[in-house]
Amino acid sequence: MIKRLARHYHFMREHLWTNSHLSPYLDQEVSAAERIRVEEHTHVCPKCHRMLETLRETLEGLRAMGAEGGAPSGLTDSVMERVRGER
Amino acid sequence: MLRPMRPVSHADEDDLVARAQAGDQGAFEELVRRHADRLYAVVTRFVGDRQEAEEVTQEAFLRAWRGIGRFQGNSQFFTWLYRIGINEAKRRVGRRASPAGSTSLDEHPGLEVSDLSQAPETSADRRELRGVLEGAIRALGPDYRAALILRDIEGLSTSEAAETLDLGEAAFKSRLHRARLSVRKAVDDYLGDER
Ligand SMILES: [Zn+2]
Numbered sequence: 593m594i595k596r597l598a599r600h601y602h603f604m605r606e607h608l609w610t611n612s613h614l615s616p617y618l619d620q621e622v623s624a625a626e627r628i629r630v631e632e633h634t635h636v637c638p639k640c641h642r643m644l645e646t647l648r649e650t651l652e653g654l655r656a657m658g659a660e661g662g663a664p665s666g667l668t669d670s671v672m673e674r675v676r677g678e679r
Numbered sequence: 680m681l682r683p684m685r686p687v688s689h690a691d692e693d694d695l696v697a698r699a700q701a702g703d704q705g706a707f708e709e710l711v712r713r714h715a716d717r718l719y720a721v722v723t724r725f726v727g728d729r730q731e732a733e734e735v736t737q738e739a740f741l742r743a744w745r746g747i748g749r750f751q752g753n754s755q756f757f758t759w760l761y762r763i764g765i766n767e768a769k770r771r772v773g774r775r776a777s778p779a780g781s782t783s784l785d786e787h788p789g790l791e792v793s794d795l796s797q798a799p800e801t802s803a804d805r806r807e808l809r810g811v812l813e814g815a816i817r818a819l820g821p822d823y824r825a826a827l828i829l830r831d832i833e834g835l836s837t838s839e840a841a842e843t844l845d846l847g848e849a850a851f852k853s854r855l856h857r858a859r860l861s862v863r864k865a866v867d868d869y870l871g872d873e874r
Binding site for chain 2: 615616619621642643646647649650651654655656658661662663664667668670671672674675676678
């Protein structure tokens, strides 16, 4: 009984800690020890595992959005026309 | 290609800034040319409308020209410029918000999902995920949206993005984390239906 409680307490502590470290983990802003801690818990916790995977997909999707676009061709000229009109 | 996402920090950029500060319009024009694509991209993501983004970007450059004498040079030029752009974008978005102060961004004219999803090589799945991401970004409050756009879409470093938003790194990270969780939730809901 006590053992089970202790195990549960340990799991919940790791769960909360991991949850708040997924973002820095994916940004590679954690220490080697912290990285292992995240990986050990996500290995045994389906919730955190899913959190991590969906967060990873989210960040990849967002990054892909940054590759596109480009200002309209006349934008610089329009800006400079207004700059020249300032004085 | 537009990469690198961040304006490359040319060795002569300080020189261009100094000349622009002395009133050299040609030097300023070169700065506009260098930063127009990325500033426009940031602003477009923020306001969600290309026409409006073009107006905001122009206005931001004009403000930069008027205020360039106040640029100190202890931050990078592009973070200073992005800050002006984001503040201008916030002003616009705030102005068109309903008088009741409703925070539902769905009421605002935003990007059609297809508008920024024209990349021909993207599969239907990718386009759909893109639509989910765009909807989730639009639903974020302006401060959270700005953090996510700068760090996760534009790829600025934590310190550059924090500097742009005039925040300490810890405050920036916590804002970014909340924004990410909110967008992740939308992705999870979408994938949950799929899997
Ligand atoms: Zn967990």
